Amino acid sequence: MQYEGVLTKMQTELGSPIQYYLVFDDSFLHVNQLLGKEFEINFMGFSCTNCSKKKKIYRMGYCYDCFYSIPSAGDWIMRPELSTAHLGVADRDLAYEQKVQLQPHVVYLASSSDMKVGVTRKTQVPTRWIDQGASFATPLVEVPNRYLAGITEVALKQHFSDKINWKKMLLNDVAPIDLLARRNEASWNLPDEVMPFFETTVEKLYTLDYPVLEYPKKISSLNLATTPSYSGKLSGIKGQYLIFEDGTVFNVRSYEGFVVRISV
Template sequence: MQYQGTLAKMETEFATPIQYYLVFETSFINVNQLIGKRIALAFEGYQCLNCKKHKKIYRQGFCYDCFYSSPAVGDWIMRPELSTAHLGIADRDLDYETRVQVQPHVVYLALSSEVKVGVTRKSQIPTRWIDQGAWQAISVVEVPNRYLAGITEVALKNHFTDKTNWRKMLQHDVLERDLAAERLRVYDWLPDEVKPYFNPSLVEHYTMDYPVTQRPVKVTGLNLDKTPEYSGTLVGIQGQYLIFDDGTVFNVRGFEGYIVRLSIV
């Protein structure tokens, strides 16, 4: 059986275990059903997720021109504290930025390798945590816009990391931490304008169960630019990573905009 299409991050369903789907233009695959099967990946070309042109991908599934023009990849995406739509100030497109920035956002703590602080739109819970491969996650504070979430994240980065060690995450090298207890520590560290939004009794604690049958001892990332063809037996999925029996892992989200042929061999 063979599929072909442009990669975008896998769609997910919060279940036990998490369900994963690769969605192409004319077909989709429940990737969980491929675990235990040998599959082959072949790189066929590029297609920008924004303009749909067959141009080389620059970053995040976008070609160079779209990366520097589309409001969907403004600096405020990675640095929420730079958000200005709540002030009526545009970065690239005020209508788009208002829709995305001026809505409820959550600052959270997640446990994937160690305790990590992050920001997401409330509507993206628990998808954001699944995409990061977190084992557990808990909301810290809910605020009405992305800017307030951003300055909260900046303050809490003095006490928690804001990065996931993806190798440790995939190897299940995880520190033991009580996220509920960690959450109760943060009040004094919050910016003054955010403290009124803190609810000490809020309990929004998720635990994720990933479909993994074998953990890699040594992790090797698959880079389609350097290795355009690869085959291996799929043994698990966590975050946006496909895990293979030889220790190779493939970050689907890292290769958004790449056209691939996927074969079950």
């Protein structure tokens, strides 16, 4: 069977294991069902996920013009501490920014390779952790807006990493970490205005189970721009990565806006 369309990040459903879906305009593919089977992907062109023009993708699935104009690509997306909607100050579109920024956000600790600190909207729990390939995660503090989450992350980055070693994550080289113990340690470094929210945030450890038949010993990353056609046997899915039997890994999210044809 063949599926053709614009790549967007895989949709997920929490379970044991997590269920993954590639969704196109007129069809979808339940990726878990392809484990142990041959999978071919061919790069066909570009389609900006905002304007749909066939222009080269610049970042985040957007063409250059959209990336520098639309509100969903503002700097506060990657740097929550730059959020200003709580002040009534617009970056690109105040109505959009109020909708996204003025809602509960969670600052969390996760173990994908080593421990990291991160920020997500409450509605994206546990999706955000799945997308990052976290094996374990725990909410540290829930706050009412993105700005407070951002300044919390900035304070904690002085003591904890905010990066993922994606190679270690895909090799399943996950350091044994007592996240709940580290959660209490991290609370000592919270900004004063955030500390009251720590007391009301439920302490809970999430364990995430990925559909992987076998983890690779070595990995190489598939680049569709330089290798427009690839075929291999799918052996696992973790984070937003497809893992193949020969050690090739493909980060679906990095290729949002690429038009592909998939044969299974």
